[in-house]
Amino acid sequence: xxxxxxxxxxxxxxxxxxxxxxxxxxxxxxxxxxxxxxxxxxxxxxxxxxxxxxxxxxxxxxxxxxxxxxxxxxxxxxxxxxxxxxxxxxxxxxxxxxxxxxxxxxxxxxxxxxxxxxxxxxxxxxxxxxxxxxxxxxxxxxxxxxxxxxxxxxxxxxxxxxxxxxxxxxxxxxxxxxxxxxxxxxxxxxxxxxxxxxxxxxxxxxxxxxxxxxxxxxxxxxxxxxxxxxxxxxxxxxxxxxxxxxxxxxxxxxxxxxxxxxxxxxxxxxxxxxxxxxxxxxxxxxxxxxxxxxxxxxxxxxxxxxxxxxxxxxxxxxxxxxxxxxx
Amino acid sequence: xxxxxxxxxxxxxxxxxxxxxxxxxxxxxxxxxxxxxxxxxxxxxxxxxxxxxxxxxxxxxxxxxxxxxxxxxxxxxxxxxxxxxxxxxxxxxxxxxxxxxxxxxxxxxxxxxxxxxxxxxxxxxxxxxxxxxxxxxxxxxxxxxxxxxxxxxxxxxxxxxxxxxxxxxxxxxxxxxxxxxxxxxxxxxxxxxxxxxxxxxxxxxxxxxxxxxxxxxxxxxxxxxxxxxxxxxxxxxxxxxxxxxxxxxxxxxxxxxxxxxxxxxxxxxxxxxxxxxxxxxxxxxxxxxxxxxxxxxxxxxxxxxxxxxxxxxxxxxxxxxx
Numbered sequence: 001x002x003x004x005x006x007x008x009x010x011x012x013x014x015x016x017x018x019x020x021x022x023x024x025x026x027x028x029x030x031x032x033x034x035x036x037x038x039x040x041x042x043x044x045x046x047x048x049x050x051x052x053x054x055x056x057x058x059x060x061x062x063x064x065x066x067x068x069x070x071x072x073x074x075x076x077x078x079x080x081x082x083x084x085x086x087x088x089x090x091x092x093x094x095x096x097x098x099x100x101x102x103x104x105x106x107x108x109x110x111x112x113x114x115x116x117x118x119x120x121x122x123x124x125x126x127x128x129x130x131x132x133x134x135x136x137x138x139x140x141x142x143x144x145x146x147x148x149x150x151x152x153x154x155x156x157x158x159x160x161x162x163x164x165x166x167x168x169x170x171x172x173x174x175x176x177x178x179x180x181x182x183x184x185x186x187x188x189x190x191x192x193x194x195x196x197x198x199x200x201x202x203x204x205x206x207x208x209x210x211x212x213x214x215x216x217x218x219x220x221x222x223x224x225x226x227x228x229x230x231x232x233x234x235x236x237x238x239x240x241x242x243x244x245x246x247x248x249x250x251x252x253x254x255x256x257x258x259x260x261x262x263x264x265x266x267x268x269x270x271x272x273x274x275x276x277x278x279x280x281x282x283x284x285x286x287x288x289x290x291x292x293x294x295x296x297x298x299x300x301x302x303x304x305x306x307x308x309x310x311x312x313x314x315x316x317x318x319x320x321x322x323x324x325x326x327x
Numbered sequence: 328x329x330x331x332x333x334x335x336x337x338x339x340x341x342x343x344x345x346x347x348x349x350x351x352x353x354x355x356x357x358x359x360x361x362x363x364x365x366x367x368x369x370x371x372x373x374x375x376x377x378x379x380x381x382x383x384x385x386x387x388x389x390x391x392x393x394x395x396x397x398x399x400x401x402x403x404x405x406x407x408x409x410x411x412x413x414x415x416x417x418x419x420x421x422x423x424x425x426x427x428x429x430x431x432x433x434x435x436x437x438x439x440x441x442x443x444x445x446x447x448x449x450x451x452x453x454x455x456x457x458x459x460x461x462x463x464x465x466x467x468x469x470x471x472x473x474x475x476x477x478x479x480x481x482x483x484x485x486x487x488x489x490x491x492x493x494x495x496x497x498x499x500x501x502x503x504x505x506x507x508x509x510x511x512x513x514x515x516x517x518x519x520x521x522x523x524x525x526x527x528x529x530x531x532x533x534x535x536x537x538x539x540x541x542x543x544x545x546x547x548x549x550x551x552x553x554x555x556x557x558x559x560x561x562x563x564x565x566x567x568x569x570x571x572x573x574x575x576x577x578x579x580x581x582x583x584x585x586x587x588x589x590x591x592x593x594x595x596x597x598x599x600x601x602x603x604x605x606x607x608x609x610x611x612x613x614x615x616x617x618x619x620x621x622x623x624x625x626x627x628x629x630x631x632x633x634x635x636x637x638x639x640x641x642x643x644x645x646x647x648x649x
Contacts, residue, residue, distance in 0.1 A: 160347050165629050167588040168622040171606060175618065176355050252470070259472045263592060264610060278475060282596070290482050299475035306470035 040241075043319045050315025056308030060301070064119040076112035079272045085112070092285060095293050102293035104277070105284040110294055113272050117298060120273040121255055121305070124189055128254035131193025133247040136200025137239070143201070144208025145231050155205070161198040167260060170195055174266040183268045192257045200246050207239045245316040252309035259302055274298040330641070341634055348626050349401060352619055353394060406623060407616040411609070416620035420605070424624060426496065427601030431590050433517065434524035438586075442529040443575065446536025450571070451563045453541055461533060469530035473589040477523045477596035484519065491519050494598035520597045528586045535578055539571035577640050583632050587625060 044050050070076045077085040087107035095102045101110035143154040173191045174183070211217065212235070220230050255274075261267055262275025265283075269276065277298040281287055287295060381387045388396070397407075406416040449461040468476075485491045492498070497512050504512060543549065544567055552562050594603030602621055609617040 160344060160351075163344060163584075163626070163630055163633060164348060165584050165587050165622070165625045167591050168606065168618075168625050171610065172352070172355060172618055172622050175610070175613075175615070256470075256472060260474075260588065260592060263472070263474050263595070264607065266610075275472075278472070278478075282474070282478060287478055287482065290486055292482070295475075295478055295482070299472065299479070302472055302475070303467060303470045307466060310466070310470065 040316075040319055044315055047315040047318065049311045053308045053311025053313075053315065056304055057312065060118055060122065060305050060308070063115055064122050067115040067119045070115060071112075076115055077109050079108045079113045079116055080270055082106070082270060085109070092289055092291050092294070094291075101297060102291065104291075104294050105280060110277075110297060113277055114274075114297055114301065116272045117274045117277055118301065120185065120271050121258060121275070121302075124185060124192070124258045124273065125251040125255040125305075127189045128192035128196070128257070129247050129251040131189065132196045132200055132250045132254070133243060135193065135197035136246070137204050137236075137243045139197065140201040140204025141208055141231055141235060141239070144205040145212065145227060145235060151205075154201070158198045158201050161195070162202075164195075166195060166257075170257070170261060171264060171266065174261060183266055185268050185271050188258060188261055188267050191261070192254045196250060196253060196257070200243065200250065203246060204239050204243060207242055208235055211235055211238050241316075241320040245313050245320060248309055248316065249313040252306040252313075255302060255305055255309075274302050333641075334638075337634065337637065341630055344630060345627065349398065349623065350394075352622060353397065356615070356619060357390065357393075401623075406620045409614055409617045409620075411612045411614040411617070416616050417624075419617060420602070420620045420624045423601050423605045424628070425601075426599060427590060427594065427603065428628075430517070430520055430524065430594065430599060430601060431586065434521050434528070434590070435586065437521065437525045438528045439532060439579070441525060442532025443536050443572070445529070446533045446575070447540060447563065447568060447571075449533065450537040450540030450544070451567075453544075458537075462537065465530035465533040468526050469534075471527060472592070473523060473527040474592040474596050476527060477520070477593050480519055480523055481596065492516050496600050520593050520599050523593050523596075524586075524590060527589050528582065531582050531585070532575065532579075535575045536571060539574045540567055543567045543571045573640075573643065576636075576643065579636055583629055583636075587629065 067076070071078045079085050085106075085108045087103075090099075090103050090107035091105055093099060093103045093107070099109050099111065101114070104110055104113065139154050139158065143151045143158075170191050173195070174187060177187055177190065217230060217234050220234055225233075258267070258273060259275030259278065262273055262279050263282070265279060267273060267276055267279075275298075278295065281291065281295045281298075285291075378387070404417050406420070408414075409416050409419050412419045445461050445465075449458045452458050481493065485493045492515060496516055497509070498516075540563075544563075549562060549566060552566050553559075557566070590601070591603030591606060593599070594601045595607045598604060602625060605617065606621055608614075609621070
C-alpha cells in the first residue's frame, strides 16, 4: 500500500471522531447536491421549451404506465397477446365508438396498441440510452484521463464507429448476434446501445481534457491521489451533468432507431412498439387500404416523444453549458 | 509541401479505417454460433454435402488463413458470392448503388441549397415569426422517421390524389421509350422520394446555418459594418453568410451517414431499386453475403465522401491548412 496524504482527511482525526465526521461530510455533500439541483430546476422551470418538453414526456410516461392497469380493468386489450386480441372479422375498421382509433390488420384495437406501444418504445429508448451513457462516459473518461496510448487506441476506435454507416451496420448486428434469426427486444436494445456511444464518448473526452487542466485536479495530483480516485471523485461529478443532458438526447435517438430497425422487420413481432405498428401498417394492408387511423398515430407519437426529449436536453444544455447562453 | 504531407496522412488514415471496418465485418460473420455454412444452406442438407461445400469455399481452413485469403480477394474487389442472385456480390451491390447515388446526389443538392437558404432566412430575422416557423417545422421534420413521411406522402399525393406514381424507378413495361420520354418518366418517379429525402435531411442544415449566422451576426466586425451604415441586407449577404457557411460545410460530412440511413428507408417505401431495397430483399431471403457487401460498399462510399468533404474544406478555409 502506498502512503497517501490526499484522498481523505479523516486519517488525521482520532479514532473516535471518525464516524461523526464522515457523516457530517456526507450530509454536507448531500446538502450541496440538493442546492445545486434546486438551482438547476429553478432555471429549467423558466425555460418554456424545457417545460413543454417535460410535459410531453410526462404525458407519454403516464400513457406507458397506464397500459397494464387499464388492461386489468378491461378497458383496453393487450395487443402483445396476439391470439387473445385479434379478431379477423374486424380487420382494418375505421374509427368508431367501440374502437376510438379503429383497428389494425388483425382486428386489434389501435388505441390499445398505442398504450402498450408507448411502454415498449420507452423501455427500449431508456435501456439503450443507459448502455450508450455508460459506454460513452466510461470510454470518454478513460481516454481523457489516461492520455497517450490509451487515448489513441480508444479515440481511433471511436472514429471507426463514427464513420460506419449506422443502418447497414445495425442490420448486420441484429441478424448475426445470437440467438441468430430470432428477433428480440433485448437484442434491439444491445444493438442500439453498442452502435451509438461514440458521440457521447467524444463529448465526455473533450470535457475531461478541459477539467483535467483545472487547479483542483492538479492539487489532487500533487497530494498523491491516484488516477482512479481523481476520475471517480473529481472528473466524473464534473462531467456528469453533460453526460446526463446527452443521455436524454440519446433516448430520442434510440426510439427513432428502434422504429428504423422494426421497419426492417428486425424486432420481436409479439412486443408492440410504435415502429412495429408502422411495420405492420406498411406490410399488411394498412398502407394499401389507406388506413390513416392506423398509420398516423404511431408516427405522431414518435415525433412528439423525440421532440420532447430534444427540448428537455436543449434546455438542460443551455443551463449547464454557459457558453450556449444568449449573448 | 506541408499540405501534401497532410493529404498523405489522410490517405493512410482512410486505408487503415477501411481495413479495420473490413476486419470487423469478417469477425462478425465468423461470430455466428454453430456452423456458418450449415446456417447458410439450411438444416435439411446432409452433413457430407455441407462439408464438400465448405471445402470448395475454403471454410474448412484455419481462421487466420481464411482471413488472409479473403482479405487478398477483397483488395481485388471480390466480396463473395450471392446465393440468391447467383452473381458476385460486388456486381449486385454496385449495380444497385447507381440508383442510390442518383437519389442521394440529387437529394443532397436540393437539401443543401434549400437548407442553407432557409437557414439564412431564419437567422437574419432572429426571433421574428418567420424564424419561429422555420425552426419549428425543421424540428418537426428532424424528429420524423423518414419512412413514415414517405408513407404519408404516398398515401396522400400518389394514392388519393393520384398526382404521382406509386412506386418504382420507371413506368412498368416501359421498354421502347424515346430518350426524352424516358427522362421525363424517371424524373416523374423521382419527385416523391427526393422530396421525402430533402424534407427529412434538410433540418440539420437549416438549424446549423441559422445558428452559425446568429453567432456571426454578434461579432464585432458586423457591428462595425452596421456603424458604417452598410445596408442590413448587404451585411447579411456579403459579411455574415460567407463566414457562417464554413461551419455548415464542415459539418456536412457528419450528416452523410444520417442521410444514407434516410435514403435506405425511403427506397424501401418507394420501391426505388437501390441499396435500401436490396437490403430489404436480402434480409427477407437471408442473403448474408449481400448484406455484408452492402455494409462494406456503403462504408467505402461514406469514407470517400468524408475524405472529399475534408479536402474541399481545407481548400475553402485557409486556416485549416496551417
